[in-house]
Amino acid sequence: MPQGRLAVVGLGPGDAALMAPAARAELDRAQDIVGYTTYVRLAGPFAPGQIVHESDNRHELQRARAAFALAAQGRRVAVVSSGDPGVFAMAAAVLEVLDTTDDPGWRAVELAILPGISAAQAAAALAGAPLGHDFCVVSLSDNLKPWEVIERRLEAAAAADFVLALYNPVSLARPWQFDRALDLLRRHRAAATPVVLGRDVGRPGESLTVTSIGAMRAAAVDMRTVVIVGSSQTRTVARADGSSWVYTPRSYRDVPPGETG
Amino acid sequence: MPQGRLAVVGLGPGDAALMAPAARAELDRAQDIVGYTTYVRLAGPFAPGQIVHESDNRHELQRARAAFALAAQGRRVAVVSSGDPGVFAMAAAVLEVLDTTDDPGWRAVELAILPGISAAQAAAALAGAPLGHDFCVVSLSDNLKPWEVIERRLEAAAAADFVLALYNPVSLARPWQFDRALDLLRRHRAAATPVVLGRDVGRPGESLTVTSIGAMRAAAVDMRTVVIVGSSQTRTVARADGSSWVYTPRSYRDVPPGETG
Numbered sequence: 001m002p003q004g005r006l007a008v009v010g011l012g013p014g015d016a017a018l019m020a021p022a023a024r025a026e027l028d029r030a031q032d033i034v035g036y037t038t039y040v041r042l043a044g045p046f047a048p049g050q051i052v053h054e055s056d057n058r059h060e061l062q063r064a065r066a067a068f069a070l071a072a073q074g075r076r077v078a079v080v081s082s083g084d085p086g087v088f089a090m091a092a093a094v095l096e097v098l099d100t101t102d103d104p105g106w107r108a109v110e111l112a113i114l115p116g117i118s119a120a121q122a123a124a125a126l127a128g129a130p131l132g133h134d135f136c137v138v139s140l141s142d143n144l145k146p147w148e149v150i151e152r153r154l155e156a157a158a159a160a161d162f163v164l165a166l167y168n169p170v171s172l173a174r175p176w177q178f179d180r181a182l183d184l185l186r187r188h189r190a191a192a193t194p195v196v197l198g199r200d201v202g203r204p205g206e207s208l209t210v211t212s213i214g215a216m217r218a219a220a221v222d223m224r225t226v227v228i229v230g231s232s233q234t235r236t237v238a239r240a241d242g243s244s245w246v247y248t249p250r251s252y253r254d255v256p257p258g259e260t261g
Numbered sequence: 262m263p264q265g266r267l268a269v270v271g272l273g274p275g276d277a278a279l280m281a282p283a284a285r286a287e288l289d290r291a292q293d294i295v296g297y298t299t300y301v302r303l304a305g306p307f308a309p310g311q312i313v314h315e316s317d318n319r320h321e322l323q324r325a326r327a328a329f330a331l332a333a334q335g336r337r338v339a340v341v342s343s344g345d346p347g348v349f350a351m352a353a354a355v356l357e358v359l360d361t362t363d364d365p366g367w368r369a370v371e372l373a374i375l376p377g378i379s380a381a382q383a384a385a386a387l388a389g390a391p392l393g394h395d396f397c398v399v400s401l402s403d404n405l406k407p408w409e410v411i412e413r414r415l416e417a418a419a420a421a422d423f424v425l426a427l428y429n430p431v432s433l434a435r436p437w438q439f440d441r442a443l444d445l446l447r448r449h450r451a452a453a454t455p456v457v458l459g460r461d462v463g464r465p466g467e468s469l470t471v472t473s474i475g476a477m478r479a480a481a482v483d484m485r486t487v488v489i490v491g492s493s494q495t496r497t498v499a500r501a502d503g504s505s506w507v508y509t510p511r512s513y514r515d516v517p518p519g520e521t522g
């Protein structure tokens with residue numbers, strides 16, 4: 001039996017032109033493709049001989065186990081993940097399964113992680129360079145960590161004047177959380193601080209909104225939006241079409257953190 | 262005269278298999294390629310008709326101005342940047358030049374940022390999934406911000422139990438700074454906390470080292486190393502070859518931040 005291979009493949013934001021050739025090659029040579037339905041469809045179409053295993057988005061560990069079970073039979077398996085599989089995505093779930101298995105066959109699988117461009121990077125590129133200086137990436141997702149941890153991290157990042165990229169900003173279980181996050185951030189930032197809302201960037205129907213921490217409303221974001229909140233240094237530049245570029249300069253000037261609001 | 266175009270192109274970590282097809286296409290159709298010598302060589306070879314403008318790594322603003330001057334003449338210009346141009350790279354410099362120019366010709370240039378996979382993502386993928394949960398990205402570069410800002414950010418991120426990705430960890434001007442950063446981080450992390458050192462990942466001679474915050478020494482890093490310091494949750498998993506995978510689980514368990522050392 002050949003040694004099996006399990007590759008966790010980053011599709012990037014969705015546009016095939018932003019997927020790394022290494023990811024495309026891995027998908028093309030996979031015998032089995034495992035993933036959430038939406039992402040599998042972004043990754044395809046596949047050849048008739050390739051077997052596609054689609055599943056619900058919530059079942060990351062089940063999906064990772066299914067992938068190991070296939071690879072342990074000697075198959076070449078690709079687990080698809082949107083964006084970068086290493087950022088709030090499938091790579092950690094696959095490692096978690098490997099960490100907790102007793103099956104020597106699963107441990108013998110050749111494992112590879114293929115990185116991709118994450119949603120915040122695609123939104124940032126469309127907006128200019130809001131992540132051009134120190135930044136923090138925080139998921140507000142409700143089901144995997146206590147809200148107190150999230151709030152503590154937002155507080156720390158805001159107080160130290162980091163730019164913030166927020167994933168999964170709203171959730172059904174905690175409709176109040178994004179408002180709470182906004183209240184917290186407003187205590188540390190001037191009202192004019194630029195905010196970028198990127199929704200489905202790199203996919204059909206993408207939208208980009210530049211607003212400010214003072215003007216923005218929680219209703220403007222949903223689960224498919226990535227939110228980038230500027231630091232005290234983040235600036236806008238007018239574009240010819242009347243919209244704005246947003247960037248955070250490489251150098252840190254003038255305003256000491258803590259005196260920015 | 263045709264409208265000029267200035268595209269800031271992310272090469273990714275270096276391996277052509279990790280560069281987005283959109284970036285490759287932009288390089289192929291550029292009339293002028295502007296960049297730091299090392300990155301221009303990673304991006305090439307170029308066709309005989311393409312004009313290559315190489316410069317020193319320190320002159321980002323000069324390079325951005327040269328690119329605008331060319332594009333304002335109606336030329337298609339690609340400014341090359343390693344990794345993601347939006348992360349401690351050329352996109353912010355280009356926006357800064359646009360922000361401060363009085364030249365209407367420069368403002369009329371069509372501007373595009375093409376994202377790429379950044380060095381920390383390439384190192385993380387090789388290591389497993391150390392950035393699988395909330396993380397902060399900090400440059401320790403010495404010439405663009407006060408050390409107090411860096412120290413304050415490290416302190417905040419460490420205290421809130423973020424994973425940390427550190428770019429430009431050492432510098433000639435501040436040989437003491439990485440030791441200071443290590444001392445600070447050790448006050449917030451158990452000695453066994455995993456640390457990943459990725460050097461030239463995605464380039465010839467790449468190396469990946471998995472160590473711990475207790476065991477690591479400043480001498481193990483240089484300017485081409487990206488350093489990823491785990492949170493209280495970050496774990497290792499043995500690999501078949503005796504080395505370790507490193508990952509940060511998607512869920513947050515047990516140890517409250519602040520009680521992790």
